[in-house]
Amino acid sequence: MPAPKDVIWPRDPHTAAKHALLRRYLQAWAPIMLSHNEVITYAEGFAGPGVYVGDEPGSPVIAHQVLAGALRRSPRRVKMVLVEESARRKAELERRIAAATNTSHSPMDRLDVRIAQGRCHPDLLQQLALAGSLRHPMFVLLDGFGGPEVPFRLLEQVAARHRSSEVMVTFQPAFLMRFAGKDEHHRAAGDTFFGGDDWHGVFQQPSSMKAAYLRDRYRESLRRAGFQHTLVFEMVDESNHLLYLIFGTRHERGVEKMKEAMWVVDTTSGVRYRDPKDPNQQALDLVLEPDTAPLRRILLKHLRDVSAARSVDQLKKYALLETVYRPTQVIPLLKKMRDDRDIDVSPGRIIGTSIVAAVRQGALF
CATH class of the missing domain: 1.10.10.10 (Winged helix-like DNA-binding domain superfamily/Winged helix DNA-binding domain)
Known part of the structure; x- marks a missing residue:
């Protein structure tokens, strides 16, 4: 989707599904990481205003709720580093986080929230350094507006700082499939996103294979960045719009917990999952007795x-x-x-x- 011009905008089905998955995963991630580390960090490079038109909470508020709850059962510390490019959206996010803090019953002196105006790169890394977070495990959500907006260099830096850090990146292949073959600027953006030009092979693929080709090249990029294990969620909404949600970690347990989160998320958002390796590309219903x-x-x-x-x-x-x-x-x-x-x-x-x-x-x- 193109970047909205308003301060807040309606929540689309893909976003509702992403947020349900994020909440479930953080509910598992935070207690595990707090049991082994004095400090952990949750970070976002496209934080947004923290709310949608229907008053649904944005991902930073969801994360704040989960992490505050985790601190009620742990004596450790949590940092949140949130970067948003728009000054108006940053101001709205500050109001929403303040409201969440006021309604929380957790020890807020151990939940340190840093909200900065800036671009995902290089400002997110700079803010993480200022917060002292690069020495500790991080979960970094890089949920832009679907285009090739996350530089490969940023992924490398996150992976290099702590081996327990994890990333989640959203990627809509339609943009590169439609525009990059004709525009050098868009191809250069793709090179920055993938960390090279291996993805250019997409231009020789049949139309039916282009999205899968880009998906597989990006999984390779995450592995080159240092994330040994990757997990791809193919999300398809009722209008058949495709979004890849790609998770990177060094630990099989992280993959396992992310899958557990997926399989308990309901499908009321109108989005269904597909397994990238299924030859028939059948959409999945996440039910108690799943179709295998x-x-x-x-x-x-x-x-x-x-x-x-x-x-x-x-x-x-x-x-x-x-x-x-x-x-x-x-x-x-x-x-x-x-x-x-x-x-x-x-x-x-x-x-x-x-x-x-x-x-x-x-x-x-």
Whole structure:
């Protein structure tokens, strides 16, 4: 979406879904990090005004609520570093954070909020340095307006400062797909975003593959920046607008907790998820008994692509690191696949060390 001109604007379905996911993840992240660190930091490079037209809270206010709650159960300290380019939106954000502080029952002397006017880069790093946050674990939300707005250099700096730091970046591929092939300025912005020109191969891709190509190149960029594990959420709203929400971490536990957050988020926002690796690109309903047909297709394709058997533990790790599904969803599915004679399992009982091989060579179902 283009950057709004008003101080506040309506909350779109993508934003509602992102905020639900953010709240759930921070509710898991904050207690874990506070149990191991004296100080942690939550940061945003596109903080916004902290509120939407319908009085829904923005991400900084959501984070403040969660972190204040976490401090009621911990003696440690939390810092928030929020950067917003617009002076009017910064002023509104200050009012919203002040209101949240006044209604909180947490020890506010241990929740230090720094709000600065500036651009995501280089001002966010400068403010993090001034706050003393670069020495501690950070969760950095870089939720712009969908274009290539986050420099690769910023990701490198966040990753380099503390190995427990994590990032979440939003990216709408439509902008680069539409404009970068014709405009040198937009191509240069893409180079800054990806940290190189490897993404230029998108111009040779068929239209149906362009978005996935950019998605995969950006996952590679995050890994080059220093985030060993990446998780991509494909969010599609009712108008079929695509948004990638890309999470970077060095820890498998971070991936696991982010997935747990995803699978307990309701879908009342009108946005549904898709697994990037599902050949059929089926939208997912996040329900108590989820449809695992996409995971079935993904595992069969993986077994055939590698042309080798895999242990159950290997398939669970693959599901964790390469799909939006959770490892706990693998074994029940493998039992169904064995009963349907899609796979062979040796020995017959499905445990972590069991060996799994695909037996059907037809079309994916």
